[in-house]
Amino acid sequence: MIDHRLSEEYQDLRKTVEEFARERVAPVIGGFYEREEFPYELVAQMGRMGLFGLPFDEEYGGMGGDYFALCLALEELARVDSSVAITLEAGVSLGAMPVYRFGTPEQKREWLPALCAGEKLAAFGLTEPGGGSDAGATRTTAVLSDDGSEWVINGSKAFITNSGTDITSMVTVTAVTGVSGARKEISAIIVPSGTPGFTVAPKYSKVGWNASDTHELSFDDCRVPAANLLGERGAGYAQFLRILDEGRIAIAALSVGLAQGCVDECLRYIREREAFGRAIGSYQSIQFKLADMEARAHTARLAYYHAASRLLRGEPFKKDAAIAKLVASNAAMDNARDATQIFGGYGFMNEFPVGRFYRDAKILEIGEGTSEVQRMLIAREIGATA
Numbered sequence: 001m002i003d004h005r006l007s008e009e010y011q012d013l014r015k016t017v018e019e020f021a022r023e024r025v026a027p028v029i030g031g032f033y034e035r036e037e038f039p040y041e042l043v044a045q046m047g048r049m050g051l052f053g054l055p056f057d058e059e060y061g062g063m064g065g066d067y068f069a070l071c072l073a074l075e076e077l078a079r080v081d082s083s084v085a086i087t088l089e090a091g092v093s094l095g096a097m098p099v100y101r102f103g104t105p106e107q108k109r110e111w112l113p114a115l116c117a118g119e120k121l122a123a124f125g126l127t128e129p130g131g132g133s134d135a136g137a138t139r140t141t142a143v144l145s146d147d148g149s150e151w152v153i154n155g156s157k158a159f160i161t162n163s164g165t166d167i168t169s170m171v172t173v174t175a176v177t178g179v180s181g182a183r184k185e186i187s188a189i190i191v192p193s194g195t196p197g198f199t200v201a202p203k204y205s206k207v208g209w210n211a212s213d214t215h216e217l218s219f220d221d222c223r224v225p226a227a228n229l230l231g232e233r234g235a236g237y238a239q240f241l242r243i244l245d246e247g248r249i250a251i252a253a254l255s256v257g258l259a260q261g262c263v264d265e266c267l268r269y270i271r272e273r274e275a276f277g278r279a280i281g282s283y284q285s286i287q288f289k290l291a292d293m294e295a296r297a298h299t300a301r302l303a304y305y306h307a308a309s310r311l312l313r314g315e316p317f318k319k320d321a322a323i324a325k326l327v328a329s330n331a332a333m334d335n336a337r338d339a340t341q342i343f344g345g346y347g348f349m350n351e352f353p354v355g356r357f358y359r360d361a362k363i364l365e366i367g368e369g370t371s372e373v374q375r376m377l378i379a380r381e382i383g384a385t386a
C-alpha cells in the first residue's frame with residue numbers, strides 16, 4: 001500500500017509549526033543571524049510548543065510522537081530559517097536521542113525532562129579536529145580511574161552544535177576506552193557542562209547557520225562518574241552509527257525545508273520584480289527554473305518520507321536515509337543557487353532570506369556525513385563495493 005497522505009495529527013503539527021515560523025521566526029531571525037546571536041527566546045517558545053519532546057515518551061516529558069513528526073517540524077522551520085531548525089535537530093536527534101535510545105532509566109530520568117521541555121540543550125561530540133568522516137579514527141580517550149569510579153577523559157572535539165549555550169546541560173562524547181584485538185573499543189560517555197577539565201572554546205565564525213551555536217571542545221583530565229557511560233562499554237561506535245542514520249533523515253527534512261523556502265520566496269518575487277517592462281515571472285526561463293526547483297523539493301520530500309516510513313515500521317533504512325540526505329542536500333544547494341540568481345543583486349543582500357538560504361545550504365552537503373560518505377554508504381548497501 002503506497003500512501004503519503006498525512007494524518008490529521010501530522011497536518012495539525014505542520015500547520016502549527018508553519019505559523020510559528022512565519023509569525024515568530026521570520027520577522028526577527030535576520031537580526032539574530034547578522035549579530036551571530038543565539039535566539040534564546042525563540043528556542044524557549046519552541047520548547048513550550050513541545051517541539052524538543054516530539055519523538056519522546058510522555059514518561060520523560062515528551063510528546064509521545066515519532067521521528068517523522070520531528071522531521072515535519074524541521075521542514076517547516078527550515079522553510080523560514082535553518083539556524084533554528086538545526087538547533088532543534090541537533091538538540092533532539094543528536095543531544096537527547098542517544099540518552100533516550102541507550103541510557104539507563106536513571107540517566108533518562110536525570111536528563112530527558114529538561115531536554116524535552118527545551119529548557120536545556122544537549123550536544124553530541126563525535127567529530128574531532130583531525131577528522132569526522134572516519135569516525136572510527138577517534139583519538140579522544142577515556143580511562144577508568146584506579147578505583148573504577150571515574151572516567152578520565154582527554155582529547156578534543158570539533159564543530160559541536162549546541163555545545164556552548166547558556167542552557168547546554170551536557171555533551172555525549174565518543175572516546176576510545178580500550179583496544180580489543182586490532183580494533184579500538186569506542187564508548188559514549190556523558191560529560192555534564194561545567195565539569196572541571198571540560199573547556200568550551202569561543203564560538204566559531206561560520207559561513208552560515210549564524211544564529212546557531214557551534215564550538216570546539218577540549219577535555220584535559222576531565223573526570224566524570226563511571227555511571228556516565230552510555231549503554232555498554234565498547235558500544236559507542238554502533239550507537240553513533242544508529243544516531244547518524246536517523247539524523248540523516250532529519251537533515252534531509254531540513255534540506256527539503258530550505259529547498260521549499262527558496263521556491264516560496266521566488267514565487268513572491270517574480271510577480272513583483274520587473275525587467276524590460278514585464279514581471280520577470282513572465283519569462284519562461286524563470287518559470288522553468290522554478291519548475292525545476294519545485295521538482296527537486298518534491299522528489300527530495302518523497303525520499304525522506306520513504307526513509308522515515310521505513311524507520312517507523314522498524315525496517316532497515318540505512319540506504320534510504322543516505323539517499324534522502326544526498327538528494328535533499330543537493331536539492332537545497334541547487335535551489336539556493338537558483339533562488340539567488342532569480343533575485344539578482346538583491347539575492348546577494350542580507351535583507352532578503354535567499355542570501356541566508358544560500359549561505360546555509362552548503363553545510364547540508366557536509367554535516368552528519370558528507371555527500372561522499374552518503375555515496376559510500378549507498379554503494380556498500382547495494383553491493384557495489386564487492
Ligand SMILES: Cc1cc2nc3c(=O)[nH]c(=O)nc-3n(C[C@H](O)[C@H](O)[C@H](O)COP(=O)(O)OP(=O)(O)OC[C@H]3O[C@@H](n4cnc5c(N)ncnc54)[C@H](O)[C@@H]3O)c2cc1C
Pocket residue numbers: 090094123124125126127130131132133134158159160161162206209214363366367368369370371372373
Ligand atoms: C556547522 C557545523 C556543525 C556540526 N555539528 C556537529 C555536531 O554537533 N557533532 C559532531 O560530531 N559533528 C558536527 N559537525 C561535523 C561534521 O559532521 C563534519 O564536518 C563532517 O562529518 C565531515 O567531517 P570533516 O569536516 O572532518 O571532513 P573530513 O572527514 O576531513 O573530509 C574532508 C573531505 O574528504 C572527503 N572524504 C573523506 N573520506 C573520503 C573517502 N573515503 N572517499 C572520498 N571522499 C572522502 C569528505 O567527503 C570531505 O569532502 C558539524 C560541522 C559543522 C560545519
